[in-house]
């Protein structure tokens with residue numbers, strides 16, 4: 080099959096031939112139609128993730144969209160989203176014409192959302208939805224701050240917070256293009272990320288946020304705790320800016336705040352399927368979406384480098400035709 084094949088940690092994959100996947104017990108074969116390039120793909124391929132360096136060569140790609148070709152769980156022709164553990168455990172991922180997927184990692188898609196749009200939302204959408212509903216237990220009428228509002232998680236978090244009845248959603252993002260994406264996702268206000276903790280605190284405004292969705296960490300997370308209301312919850316799932324942040328005991332205890340971590344890896348297959356289905360239903364009605372650009376498999380090297388350099392305007396999605 081044609082695939083993106085990673086030969087050297089830290090280098091982009093190249094477009095080439097790779098052995099076809101084998102179905103086996105409890106695994107289905109999916110013909111891939113669209114697969115995004117996400118930060119986790121690059122992190123795993125770098126060989127520096129906490130999962131350890133993956134054996135090479137392998138096909139990266141932790142998620143995709145396609146059609147079931149061979150399965151004992153679903154009828155051939157069923158349209159599915161799927162996740163893989165490529166780069167985290169041995170085996171190939173989604174950036175190939177075909178993928179072998181554990182049956183429990185298949186989610187049937189029955190909403191009218193294009194494959195590339197589903198791929199762009201993918202596990203980032205799952206994370207945003209679960210951070211709000213499961214981890215933060217967001218309630219209608221609450222005020223939400225989204226740090227990293229122009230990323231895929233951020234865009235879905237903005238749309239999802241609105242759908243869940245937030246009274247106001249403020250998004251913070253570092254680039255102008257990112258702030259534009261946040262506004263297009265439905266943010267009521269956008270602010271610039273940058274500067275020190277005091278500047279960020281002033282920019283975030285009234286200390287009346289109930290929930291913070293954070294993929295950035297560092298100074299932005301420190302400032303965000305200062306603008307949380309009593310009982311507020313900050314949920315972190317990534318460290319785009321920094322892996323560490325400083326929190327004041329006085330700030331945390333005086334307002335009984337909660338600082339919570341989140342990972343999709345803690346979800347059951349049922350939770351993952353439920354979250355994706357909910358997000359896609361709102362995507363079908365235009366309330367949630369992720370800006371994206373499609374690229375052909377043959378352009379994988381260039382696309383990978385653009386993702387690494389932060390030179391994208393939205394999610395890059397590899398499409399197969």
Ligand SMILES: NC(=O)c1ccc[n+]([C@@H]2O[C@H](COP(=O)([O-])OP(=O)(O)OC[C@H]3O[C@@H](n4cnc5c(N)ncnc54)[C@H](OP(=O)(O)O)[C@@H]3O)[C@@H](O)[C@H]2O)c1
Nearest residue numbers: 118203206229230231232254257294316317319320342343
């Ligand atoms: N724990 C989990 O289960 C889980 C699940 C999904 C994602 N994540 C993590 O969450 C993070 C966001 O994921 P995503 O899918 O939204 O990624 P994405 O679509 O690639 O977006 C990343 C965003 O991070 C921003 N960013 C990068 N470096 C930054 C910095 N130094 N300061 C401020 N902002 C910065 C970028 O802003 P610009 O647009 O301005 O460049 C971009 O909007 C990643 O770290 C990802 O690994 C974790």
